[in-house]
Amino acid sequence: MSSIADIEKEITEDFELFDDWEGKYEYLIGLGKDLPLIDEKFKTDEYIVRGCQSRVWLHASHDGNRVFYTADSDAIITKGLVALMIKVLNGQKAEDIAKAELGFIDKIGLKEHLSPTRSNGLVSMVKQMKLYALALIKTN
Amino acid sequence: MVNSTKEIISPSYTSIDWKKIREDFPILKREVNNQPLVYLDNAATSQKPQLVINAIAHYYSYYNANVHRGVHTLSQEGTNAFEASRNTIKEFINASKTEEVIFTKGTTNSINLLAYSWGRKFVKEGDEIMISAMEHHSNIVPWQILCEEKKALLKVIPINEKGELIWEEFLRLLSDKTKLISVVHISNALGTINPVKAIIEEAHRRNIWVHIDGAQAAPHLQIDVQELDCDFYSFSGHKMCGPTGTGIFYGKEKWLEEMPPFEGGGEMIKTVSFEKTTYNDLPFKFEAGTPHIEGAIVLAEAIRYLQSIGLSNISTRENELVHQTTTRLKEMDGIRFIGTAIHKSSVVSFLVNNIHPYDMGMILDKMGIAVRTGHHCTQPLMDFYRIPGTVRASFSFYNNENDIDRLMEGVKKSIQMLS
Incomplete structure (x- = not known):
């Protein structure tokens, strides 16, 4: 499978096709709509990553080496961003996830969504994704 | 800077050029995301007119000094302006005395002052504090803290689907244990204007204290605390064209006299020894430490600006903008208004x-x-309402029809992109 850096590069290239915010957001919304559904049983408080405005549910599993994520959000733009994160990190090695810098969000001009004031739960989600990876590294 | 507010006579509504008023606010000339800014978050904070911005610079350029202490000229001038501002605010809300006007950091700070000082003195185990279902967290949490500490009970007046208090339920909840009713004058999320005068009358018949959270009311309605006969009233300066970090706590003198200090420190004392401290007179008893001098002085400037337009003109204009917005949004499919009270102010949620x-x-x-x-x-x-939140457009008199056009375009575009 492609490395985190390769996928980030791929996404950056996809976003370069758009020269205005509208195209970019329509693409993001489309990604949100296409995100495979999380199993309803994981849409509980136990799996919630709380933002002030939108909520994200995140579930992780592993095969002893790689981490697999499914997620959902009640807001579609947040869901699009969640889909991007999953695209990049899903099925990667725990060590790679833990050290991933995820600079592509900045490159594609969506950095504002990772600012703590956006309160969309995304910053906490990335943190949570990495925590799952770190937990797996520890148990190994 | 120290002229009395009573000299200001508001112009007639039709003589005001509302489009031109926008030019008083420099921030409204800026662009956001390459588009001219449409600012519809006035319930969170208002923008500041140039003369308020100038007054801030003037204060620091001309007579900045600490108040109430120095014998030197700057301190005297600063103190005079600070106290003149208190007088302007006293007249603005028609308090009977300047001693009843306490400078605070804002409405939240005012409510905490009340809950801490009054609550500590007057609330006993088993007493009841009453709030409503439409309160801002600022008028919930301080009372929860107090109730927990005192083993008192917090009662909540329910609302109907329109976002109005249910009067019969309110009457039913009143008991001989009710100590204080603290309700919002205008709801920040719904725009509902509550019947505070009737609540106060009902409460006083049973010797219950009443505090009104006026954060959303002071910028939009003419407040008269004597006419309302409220025991306490709180509001913020930054929502009414004044500086952030300014607020007012109004209390009837007889209650303020009985209330213990909120914070200890300089300014609020008469004499201090290690054995015993005696407290300063009102209003200074509640103003520990160096106050927000510039903020307080400039707040008076903001109030004079509002008065030069006229509070009743301001409400008429804002009601007009809300009416236009509501009418136009109604034409869209799938729209659901949150807060449809008969008496409503400048908010469309x-x-x-x-x-x-x-x-x-x-x-x-x-x-x-x-x-x-x-x-x-x-x-x-x-x-x-079983919703995660709302989209809230909140208006000020400096908004205009162009802002509404842009909002409609924006809402249509969002529906198109997000559906």
């Missing part, structure tokens, strides 16, 4: 189909339109 307010807020922001999305610090109220 809504949802469209199942579009998440956060998503709509993001698209509007991309189009240079600032609205507030989310729970508006009223989570229990959002739970009542």
Whole structure:
């Protein structure tokens, strides 16, 4: 499978096709709509990553080496961003996830969504994704 | 800077050039995301007119010094302006004495002062404090803290689907244990104007104290605390064209005299020894430490500015803008208004189909339109409506029809992109 850096590069290239915010957001919304559904049983408080405005549910599993994520959000733009994160990190090695810098969000001009004031739960989600990876590294 | 507010006579409504008033606010000339800014988040904070901005610079350029202490000229001048501002505010809300006007950091700070000082002195185990289902967290949490400490009970007046207090329920909840009713004058999330005068009359018949959270009312309505006969009234300066970090706590003198200090420190003392400290007279007893001198002085400037337009003209204009917005939004499919009280102020809270307010807020922001999305610090109220939040457009007199046009374009675009 492609490395985190390769996928980030791929996404950056996809976003370069758009020269205005509208195209970019329509693409993001489309990604949100296409995100495979999380199993309803994981849409509980136990799996919630709380933002002030939108909520994200995140579930992780592993095969002893790689981490697999499914997620959902009640807001579609947040869901699009969640889909991007999953695209990049899903099925990667725990060590790679833990050290991933995820600079592509900045490159594609969506950095504002990772600012703590956006309160969309995304910053906490990335943190949570990495925590799952770190937990797996520890148990190994 | 020290002229009396009573000299200001408001112009007639029709003589005001509302489009031109916008030019008083320099920030409204800027662009956001390459679009001219449409600012519809006035319930969160208002913008500041140039003369308020100038007054801030003037204060620091001309007579900055600490107040109430120095014998030197600067301190005297600063103290005079500070106390003149207190007088302007006293007249603005028609308090009977300047001693009843306490400078605070804002409404939240005012309510905490009340809950801590009054609550500590007067609330006993088993007593009841009453709030309403549409309160801002600022008028919930301080009372929860107090009730927990004192083993008192917090009672909540329910609302109907329109977002109005249910009067019969209010009457039913009153008991001989009710100590204080603390309700919002105008709801920040719904725009409902509550019948505070009737609440106060009902409460006083039973010797219950009443505090009114006027954060959203002071910028839009002419407040008269003597006519209302409220025991306490709180509001913020920054929502009424004044500086951030300014607020007012009004209390009837007889209650303020009985209340213990809120914070200890300089300014609030008469004499200090290690054995015993005696407290200063009103209003200084409640103003420990160096106050927000510039803020207080400039707040008076903001009030004079509002008065030069006239509070009744301001409400008429804002009602007109709200009416236009509501009428135009109604034409859209799938619109749901949150807060449809008969008596409403400058807020339009809504949802469209199942579009998440956060998503709509993001698209509007991309189009240079600032609205507030989310729970508006009223989570229990959002739970009542079973919604995560709303999109809220809140108006000020400097908004105009062009802002409404842009909002409509934005809402249409968001529906198109998000549906």
